[in-house]
Amino acid sequence: MHRKIMVQGTGSSVGKSIIVAGLCRIFAQDGYRVSPFKSQNMALNSFVDIEGLEMGRAQVVQAESGMEIPRAFMNPILLKPNSDNNSQLIIEGKPVKNTSAQEYFSNCSYLKEVALRNYQKIEREFDIGVLEGGGSPAEINLREYDCVNMGMAELVDAPVILVGNIEIGGVFASLYGTIALLDEKDRKRIKGLIINKFRGDAELLKPGIDMLMARLKSEGLDIKFLGVIPYERLDIEEEDVLAKKINDYTKKEGExxxxxxxxxxxxxxxxxxxxxxxxxxxxxxxxxxxxxxxxxxxxxxxxxxxxxxxxxxxxxxxxxxxxxxxxxxxxxxxxxxxxxxxxxxxxxxxxxxxxxxxxxxxxxxxxxxxxxxxxxxxxxxxxxxxxxxxxxxxxxxxxxxxxxxxxxxxxxxxxxxxxxxxxxxxxxxxxxxxxxxxxxxxxxxxxxxxxxxxxxxxxLKPLEDKFSFAEFKEKEYNKLATLLRNNLDMASIYEIMNKGL
The missing domain is CATH 3.40.50.880 (Class I glutamine amidotransferase (GATase) domain)
Known part of the structure; x- marks a missing residue:
């Protein structure tokens, strides 16, 4: 039986991609064949799979973490920006055309067909699918066109975990506000909450978490709090965080x-x-x-x-x-x-x-x-x-x-x-x-x-050190899985997948 879970966020850069990668590693360690999936990605970073098809690199990382070969069906729609209002559209790994945002959204029915048929490959071939959303599901002006957040969850009937980033502040408002802006049907898809990138004593968060969960329960929502993930430095490729890379790289010394x-x-x-x-x-x-x-x-x-x-x-x-x-x-x-x-x-x-x-x-x-x-x-x-x-x-x-x-x-x-x-x-x-x-x-x-x-x-004298980037990445993926296992309620995540909606 195929099971699925979708990770959405209160906004960009909350850690969706990394959490998906970590869940993929955990499920693979637990003996399941797992595939990541992001229906629509916008990025200049891309990869070519074994068939010569182009895909976003975030799903490459997630596939590697899940001990699988990256394949373009894990990211069937890729947009590579040419300018503020124009992007190259890549469908199922092949460039189709340059498109404006307005033209892109006008083809939402076709894009949903593309997303669904590619996820159906995952349903047939994998035990678990871990889906990633894009940006925030609370872009209410775009809901009718959506094929990456709640629109995608609806297509494949997936339960959703919502992630908030405490590092940027306002995490309780962003979690509650995101849920409040959704219509009732979408709101009921959310089955779990995660707070990410916390620094300090997590006990200080407990009163706020309790108040948030009590309010959601009073509104008739069946949502579990799944954990607080502490900030930890991980050398794992993230999606479109070049500014972070620049800041990190400039601190290093070398010959x-x-x-x-x-x-x-x-x-x-x-x-x-x-x-x-x-x-x-x-x-x-x-x-x-x-x-x-x-x-x-x-x-x-x-x-x-x-x-x-x-x-x-x-x-x-x-x-x-x-x-x-x-x-x-x-x-x-x-x-x-x-x-x-x-x-x-x-x-x-x-x-x-x-x-x-x-x-x-x-x-x-x-x-x-x-x-x-x-x-x-x-x-x-x-x-x-x-x-x-x-x-x-x-x-x-x-x-x-x-x-x-x-x-x-x-x-x-x-x-x-x-x-x-x-x-x-x-x-x-x-x-x-x-x-x-x-x-x-x-x-x-x-x-x-x-x-x-x-x-x-x-x-300078030559060095003979042997550095394997593949081995280095494996260590980081395992480090990420341990971080998530130690701080998330994995039993509840399995329960959410087993129960579905």
Missing amino acids: IKISVIRTDKMSNYTDFDALNQYPDVALNYVFHKEDLGEEDIIILPGSKNTISDIEKLKENGIFERVKELKNRGTVVVGICGGFQMLGEEIEDPHHIEGDQERVKGFGFLKIKTIMERVKYTQQVERVLESDLGNSVIRGCENLKVRGYEIHQGVTVGEDSNLVKEENFILTANESVFGTYIHGIFDNEEFTRRFLNNVRERKG
């Missing part, structure tokens, strides 16, 4: 200093999560040209709109500053859109990214990129060629690297060390390397040899 250029349309900043775990690395994000100059490595990250981002770098002076530093010996790395920027030119004849058809790149590599209508999305596994010469990735000969590609452009030219059909996916010279491979730094042998090359440039 190898790395600056990631923060662009307006930066995507897949998770590419640097593994890199940041190396003990000799200090990773920082840079907004202004004045902040560049002390680093050993500059990274140009992925971008949802490469042309507009490189033009912005020219406007704010970072473009010329990076060229100056590269000429002084700083290593420059480009990933995906950043890789395209490293070349001589980017062409957009079909206006995939906008009206501008051509832009000059940094010219660090003898390549150029042409934006095509077809989007490349696939997992990759390649062995680096045997002759990397005096490049910045020398010593990586014959290493196997794994990752995934998500890009609109085809890159061609003279500089290549690794070629896939007509399209380069990794190339390097003595101080620059670029790649289309997201997750390149998750490959520990490659990363350590690359860092050792940079250490040699600085006159």
Whole structure:
């Protein structure tokens, strides 16, 4: 028998994604086959599954935590913002069109069909489904269009746990106010409450919890209080919390200093999560040209709109500053859109990214990129060629690297060390390397040899430490599960799933 539970929140950044990940790990530890599900996700961070289908990275984390292979049906609708009012719409892992918010909501009936048929796959193949909502269910102006919060719960008849974040204040008001704004049918779906990110003595909360639960009971609502989750530092990827990452990363010291250029349309900043775990690395994000100059490595990250981002770098002076530093010996790395920027030119004849058809790149590599209508999305596994010469990735000969590609452009030219059909996916010279491979730094042998090359440039001794990002993530998932088991009423959560509505 398939069972389900849905985690919704009083707002964004209350911890829904992490709680879903933790529940997935607990259910998997308890012997169940479990799948996460978020019908609609809006994020620039995405992943490519084993079929080459694109999905949000939050569900990748949740699937990994649940000991399952990430699949696009776990996130069938993905919106990747192009601007404040326009997003690329990806349905069941494939890009469909660019859409405005108004056009998107006008297709709500079709979107609900997409959400339902993909969840039905989970019903057939998994013991438990853990659904995640988006933002808040109390967006009452959008209820008739909703397919991610109560609209989704209604489609699959799921009971709901509501999460509030005490860290930002007003948790009792946000929990009660969210419930009060819902119509009666939706209100009755809520079967449990969780307070998240608490610092201090939880006993101080007890009178407020008792008063809240008494009020809800007096209103005829059958809701249980499931627990207070204390704040704990977890190195687990969260959904669209780049500001938090920036604050965390800037506090670290290390012998190898790395600056990631923060662009307006930066995507897949998770590419640097593994890199940041190396003990000799200090990773920082840079907004202004004045902040560049002390680093050993500059990274140009992925971008949802490469042309507009490189033009912005020219406007704010970072473009010329990076060229100056590269000429002084700083290593420059480009990933995906950043890789395209490293070349001589980017062409957009079909206006995939906008009206501008051509832009000059940094010219660090003898390549150029042409934006095509077809989007490349696939997992990759390649062995680096045997002759990397005096490049910045020398010593990586014959290493196997794994990752995934998500890009609109085809890159061609003279500089290549690794070629896939007509399209380069990794190339390097003595101080620059670029790649289309997201997750390149998750490959520990490659990363350590690359860092050792940079250490040699600085006159530092090489390090031989072996850091497995996969093992590190497993430890963090188990740490999260223990945190939830110790602070949530798991017996009541199982009871809620067993009883349903």
